[in-house]
Amino acid sequence: MTNLSMTDQVTQRLRSEGGRMTAQRKLVLAALEDLPGHPTAEEIHARARQDDPDLHLSTVYRTLRWLEESGFVNPCWFAEEGRAERFDAQSSDSLEPGHYHFVCRLCGGVIEFAEPRLADVLVSFQESFGGRVEETDLALYGLCKSCLPVSAQA
Amino acid sequence: MTNLSMTDQVTQRLRSEGGRMTAQRKLVLAALEDLPGHPTAEEIHARARQDDPDLHLSTVYRTLRWLEESGFVNPCWFAEEGRAERFDAQSSDSLEPGHYHFVCRLCGGVIEFAEPRLADVLVSFQESFGGRVEETDLALYGLCKSCLPVSAQA
DNA sequence: ATAGATGCAAAATCTTTGCAGATTC
DNA sequence: GAATCTGCAAAGATTTTGCATCTAT
Numbered sequence: 457m458t459n460l461s462m463t464d465q466v467t468q469r470l471r472s473e474g475g476r477m478t479a480q481r482k483l484v485l486a487a488l489e490d491l492p493g494h495p496t497a498e499e500i501h502a503r504a505r506q507d508d509p510d511l512h513l514s515t516v517y518r519t520l521r522w523l524e525e526s527g528f529v530n531p532c533w534f535a536e537e538g539r540a541e542r543f544d545a546q547s548s549d550s551l552e553p554g555h556y557h558f559v560c561r562l563c564g565g566v567i568e569f570a571e572p573r574l575a576d577v578l579v580s581f582q583e584s585f586g587g588r589v590e591e592t593d594l595a596l597y598g599l600c601k602s603c604l605p606v607s608a609q610a
Numbered sequence: 611m612t613n614l615s616m617t618d619q620v621t622q623r624l625r626s627e628g629g630r631m632t633a634q635r636k637l638v639l640a641a642l643e644d645l646p647g648h649p650t651a652e653e654i655h656a657r658a659r660q661d662d663p664d665l666h667l668s669t670v671y672r673t674l675r676w677l678e679e680s681g682f683v684n685p686c687w688f689a690e691e692g693r694a695e696r697f698d699a700q701s702s703d704s705l706e707p708g709h710y711h712f713v714c715r716l717c718g719g720v721i722e723f724a725e726p727r728l729a730d731v732l733v734s735f736q737e738s739f740g741g742r743v744e745e746t747d748l749a750l751y752g753l754c755k756s757c758l759p760v761s762a763q764a
Numbered sequence: 765a766t767a768g769a770t771g772c773a774a775a776a777t778c779t780t781t782g783c784a785g786a787t788t789c
Numbered sequence: 790g791a792a793t794c795t796g797c798a799a800a801g802a803t804t805t806t807g808c809a810t811c812t813a814t
Contacts, residue, residue, distance in 0.1 A: 513804090514770085514805075514806085574728070574731050578750070587712070595748075628789095630792090651778085668798095672795090771810085771811095772808095773807095779800105781798105782797105785795085
């Protein structure tokens with residue numbers, strides 16, 4: 457995968473779009489990496505505040521929203537618990553890439569494919585969801601490469 | 611399946627626990643059945659208000675919470691959209707993109723989730739593959755958050 | 765120097781709750 | 790008739806925003 461810490465990646469991305477790495481943002485990132493599970497904005501704030509008591513909650517929210525838009529964290533909610541949003545810092549560990557099926561509606565052909573990134577997505581779902589995913593059943597339906605032009609003529 | 615309408619089932623359940631079927635509850639149920647997708651409390655309120663302009667939003671919330679506790683609706687959130695809670699009247703509604711299911715093997719619960727990154731992966735698969743993906747059918751099986759500790763004790 | 769971030773306070777949004785009066789069984 | 794619901798208004802909880810000030814580049 458990558459051996460850059462999330463903070464490094466974020467700094468890079470920030471620079472590339474004219475943004476700035478600030479002490480506050482570093483604290484939010486550190487909190488995200490430190491805290492287990494899926495902390496709320498409040499929890500991140502509390503953790504980061506241990507290092508800077510002046511850090512404001514609105515700054516945490518602003519940072520989290522930016523991280524969300526930039527794809528560094530996923531927001532998620534758990535129905536069982538309170539109604540506060542939670543944030544999932546994407547872990548970089550991967551699951552074995554399974555194989556999936558594509559079924560063509562015209563010729564009926566079945567194409568097997570492996571899509572490693574899919575496993576990553578599933579792992580991140582598993583974490584954001586708190587349970588354990590034991591089996592995944594994915595099938596895609598549509599038109600295969602050779603049938604696509606045929607169907608366009610119809 | 612069952613051929614009782616949701617309203618009938620709810621009435622039955624309500625009676626069995628000393629509750630009462632009221633005009634307001636009927637309106638909320640009707641709205642849930644009428645509205646496509648996963649309406650928010652506000653949307654349900656707006657719809658039900660067409661028939662009773664005096665229906666209060668807090669009544670809608672109270673009814674939805676009761677329906678939730680009784681298992682008639684599932685609360686769910688979609689990350690892409692606003693931050694308001696949404697309610698799913700267990701429709702057998704199929705595969706709108708970004709809408710997948712997790713089935714718990716222990717409690718049988720079905721959890722809906724949206725995983726925007728999944729769509730990205732599928733698009734990139736489609737491109738490398740040359741055909742057209744028209745429908746995706748993804749189901750995950752495993753243990754949900756509350757059943758995970760239970761199964762560990764066994 | 766200056767574009768961009770922060771802290772603050774105030775507002776916006778979403779959801780819950782206590783209570784008096786109305787309704788269902 | 791009595792327990793249950795409802796509307797209302799007010800409070801709670803969570804998240805966003807405008808602005809003066811501060812800071813990283």
